Amino acid sequence: MITNKEIEEIRKYLDKAENPLFFYDDDPDGLSSYLLLKTLNDKGKGLPIKSSPKLDELYIRKIKEYSPDYVFVLDKPIITQEFVNKVNTKIIWIDHHPVVKINGVKYYNPRKENPNDNRPTSYWCYKIANDKLWVAMCGIVGDWYVPEFLNEFIKLYPGLAKKSNDAAKLLFETKLGTLVKVFAFVLKGKVSDVKRNVAILSKIKSPYEILEQTTPKGKFIYRYYEKINKTFEKMLHEAKxxxxxxxxxxxxxxxxxxxxxxxxxxxxxxxxxxxxxxxxxxxxxxxxxxxxxxxxxxxxxxxxxxxxxxxxxxxxxxxxxxxxxxxxxxxxxxxxxxxxxxx
CATH class of the missing domain: 3.10.310.40 (Diaminopimelate Epimerase; Chain A, domain 1)
Structure with missing residues (x-):
């Protein structure tokens, strides 16, 4: 597990950061992790890492472009030592993939203590932020994990999920599963589209804004989801x-x-x-x-x-x-x- 002491350390880094740069995986777990930490520090920039599980030297240009005082890396299984060696600022890496050996980073991973503890990065970011449960659930269940606070989510957001120990049932048989797809699909498209989508999503206060399209922001996100979902359904048909x-x-x-x-x-x-x-x-x-x-x-x-x-x-x-x-x-x-x- 990531200990309470470590969680407090991460909070302190977030509090100190004046111009943080967040690199996060381009899936619901990574996006949720970023949105959760953004509740504690709304400064700096967030960038999804696409097309590769690695954060490598190709991203040094982003360090030069933004000149961050802290770099947070969320839900990426690999950071190359070459990248770390060229970054002259503190790197805080929160992850849940198999542990790797690397120098020069503050590395938080539940598997360091227990190799079988692969609770998603968004699970730990929820523990850090202690806010936006619905955002956390999109990332956690999107990574095929059912957390102990599922019942709390069901009470707070009626009609979105059901009691189950099976993440697949939550993903494919509930409205929470639709929200997970929304989180996945807003990361698709041109860089400018993704930036706009994430900025809008970060301002949404309730999942019902999206699912029931009760606000202009929620309606925009849902319609973007519908557009990508048409392509998805065609590809799913071909794949079958x-x-x-x-x-x-x-x-x-x-x-x-x-x-x-x-x-x-x-x-x-x-x-x-x-x-x-x-x-x-x-x-x-x-x-x-x-x-x-x-x-x-x-x-x-x-x-x-x-x-x-x-x-x-x-x-x-x-x-x-x-x-x-x-x-x-x-x-x-x-x-x-x-x-x-x-x-």
């Missing part, structure tokens, strides 16, 4: 055509479409719980993937399969992200199948 008797469902799509690999893989896993799901977005000379399974430890399989190709990846035991060269994708899938069949 690739479901065969094989243990693995593999589907790729071109980068001209929105990056929806994560939410597509989650939906398909719910539809096909006995399959391993590999969804890839072809971008330039790379295939960027989301990999899911209920039954298999896909992280271990991924680590072995990557030894045969030029690529990278990381994440959780049952949910990973990865990237390989386009020319190596078929080889990667075949290696993945071989390792899967030996388990």
């Amino acid at each position: 055509k690739h479901a065969t008797k094989s243990k693995i469902l593999v589907y790729t799509y071109p980068s001209s479409k929105h990056s929806l690999t994560g939410i597509l893989s989650n939906q398909l896993l719910y539809t096909y719980p006995n399959k391993v799901i590999i969804i890839g977005r072809v971008k330039d000379d790379k295939v960027l993937m989301s990999i899911r399974s209920k039954k298999h430890n896909v992280l271990k399989i991924l680590e072995t399969a990557l030894k045969s190709v030029d690529g990278y990846g990381g994440g959780h035991d049952h949910a990973c992200g990865a990237g390989v060269n386009k020319e190596d994708f078929e080889t990667f899938v075949e290696e993945f199948k071989k390792v899967l069949n030996t388990n």
Whole structure:
């Protein structure tokens, strides 16, 4: 766990920061984490990290552009040492992926104490902020975790969720699940669209503003969600055509479409719980993937399969992200199948 002492340390860093820069993962967990910490410090800038699980030297230009006094990194599984070495300011990293060794950062991760404690980053950011429960729930349940305060959420926000220990049921059978999709979809589109969406979302006080479109801000966010959801539903329909008797469902799509690999893989896993799901977005000379399974430890399989190709990846035991060269994708899938069949 992240201790109360550590939570207080993070609060102090937030209080001291006059021009913070927040890097966060571009999924509901990352976005929720940023919005929660923003309640304690509404200064500085927030930037979602797209297309890669890594925060690397490519983002040094953002450090130079904004000249932050503190850098907060939220829900990113990898920060390269090269990035850290070139940043001359304090870095506070809050994460819940497998622990890595790195120098020069204040690293907060529940797995440092207990390798099995992978409560989402938004869970810990809610403990830090102690505000906006509905925002926290979007990130926590969006990362397939059911927190102990679900009943409190149900009481405060009637009609949005039900009592359940199954995150999948909350994601795909409740209005809370719709909100999770809203959080995912506002991060899609041009950089200017995403900045505007996040700025608007940060000012919304109640989830009903969005779901019932009771305010102009809520209506704007919901309509943006509907636009992206049309593309999502078409892609979901196409992906289902690739479901065969094989243990693995593999589907790729071109980068001209929105990056929806994560939410597509989650939906398909719910539809096909006995399959391993590999969804890839072809971008330039790379295939960027989301990999899911209920039954298999896909992280271990991924680590072995990557030894045969030029690529990278990381994440959780049952949910990973990865990237390989386009020319190596078929080889990667075949290696993945071989390792899967030996388990």
